[in-house]
Amino acid sequence: MTDAAAKIVKPPRKPAVKRASGARKLVKAAQSVGDIKAAEALEGHRAPGPRERAGEARKAAILKAALGVFARLGLDGASVEAIAQAAGISKANLLYYHPTKEALYVAVLEQGLSLWLAPLSRFSEGDDPAEAIAALIDAKLVLSRDHPEVSRLFALEMLRGAPLLKPVLSGPLKAVFDAKVAVIEAWAAAGRLAPVDPPHLIFALWALTQHYADFAVQVRALTGKSLSEKRFMEETRAAVTALVLDGLRPR
């Protein structure tokens, strides 16, 4: 049988992975934060099946490996081979689950999105401002400690100009952002907060906390410590909270 004949008899069987626009997928992911299984549930739930389960686990392992590699090397710096190796599978096998490197990258971003967006959404007008802000700082620092790669990945994406994330930023994120700006304004109006500029306060909270993940090398080089050390974590939490709440000027 010639090669040509073979080609005709057995037409190439593309893996049945849908190829959506990365950006579109991300927006959807951002919208359904905390409701991930919704779509699946709607279109009839078959039993998980032991095989499917194993598949999910492997897929998760791949994403984890990919996160690590992407966060350190970036989309361009990371090679599919390297990720496959980190995941303990062959390159071809990795490509079986994620048709292209970029698709994999989007999947990783998608997975980190809820983690990334969550802390901000947690405070509302009823809360005590000082407490809510302290809680936000704590939540973001915990994230910087336990998932620095997620923070770094998003930082990397921002530095690239956020080609994939921009729709998320100006869509779902902006919605949350605006809502929280309103909350802070209300607090300030009620005199429960000094008259700060709400958007800048939010940026400040993000910057102050993410810094310990994104610039961890620098922090380590200058202080010799990192958030993974309990004492330093606590020290950082206290310092950031004190600074934000009370400022530098002696009272």
Added chain:
Amino acid sequence: MTDAAAKIVKPPRKPAVKRASGARKLVKAAQSVGDIKAAEALEGHRAPGPRERAGEARKAAILKAALGVFARLGLDGASVEAIAQAAGISKANLLYYHPTKEALYVAVLEQGLSLWLAPLSRFSEGDDPAEAIAALIDAKLVLSRDHPEVSRLFALEMLRGAPLLKPVLSGPLKAVFDAKVAVIEAWAAAGRLAPVDPPHLIFALWALTQHYADFAVQVRALTGKSLSEKRFMEETRAAVTALVLDGLRPR
């Protein structure tokens, strides 16, 4: 004349560019901040010459182009061809000035280093704390506005784990850092400042200001503005300064 003969008659003439360890070069650069011409002056100064002058200018243009490309795409994402194109020359010509892509990258980093390190070194114990800090914030914001690519390049390098910068971080930078920590401690001890944690204060000042360069896309997506707009620049300066000096709690 055969090719072989030609080879013998005209042995390859390597460009006279010294190939130093990237990291070592960076440390030296960091140490001689503000004293760039020192070495040159020592080893006998010939007149600049018109050709040499033009060469310098071209070299500067290359560095500028490279900064732009590296800051957006990263070391791996940037192709030598793309940089050459941005500089308006051929790839081979670019490689004539900088023997390897990494060497070019180091040169770019080196060039940004003084800019990067300068603002912190500017305050001393004699200054008024509030003024000195406000000045630092202003200086860093100006830098974020006028040279965001420099900020982004360094951020990128940090996210990579700073393989090239680590010696600078734990050497020259740590020296300045420690000195300024002492200054802040003195201020606090004299009661001129609330009892903040000095290292964390410095991190905070960096994080708060660099954020507007590194995460400019996000800032733009959420507020529609950027530091290049005069009003927004001023607004940001005021907000950050107020937050740092007075905090959130109403007085």
Added chain:
DNA sequence: TCCAAGTTTGACCAAATGGTCCAAGTTCGA
């Protein structure tokens, strides 16, 4: 004017890399 040194580039090369293909397993369910 003339040439040696410096500059520039097109052609080329080898390695790395994203992605394809197919043959060989593996496993679930009937």
Added chain:
DNA sequence: TCGAACTTGGACCATTTGGTCAAACTTGGA
């Protein structure tokens, strides 16, 4: 037990890309 669908990876391919080379061009200065 058997086969269809799902997995897996070795071999392979086309492209990109960092870097080399030699030949041609430009120019300052003697």
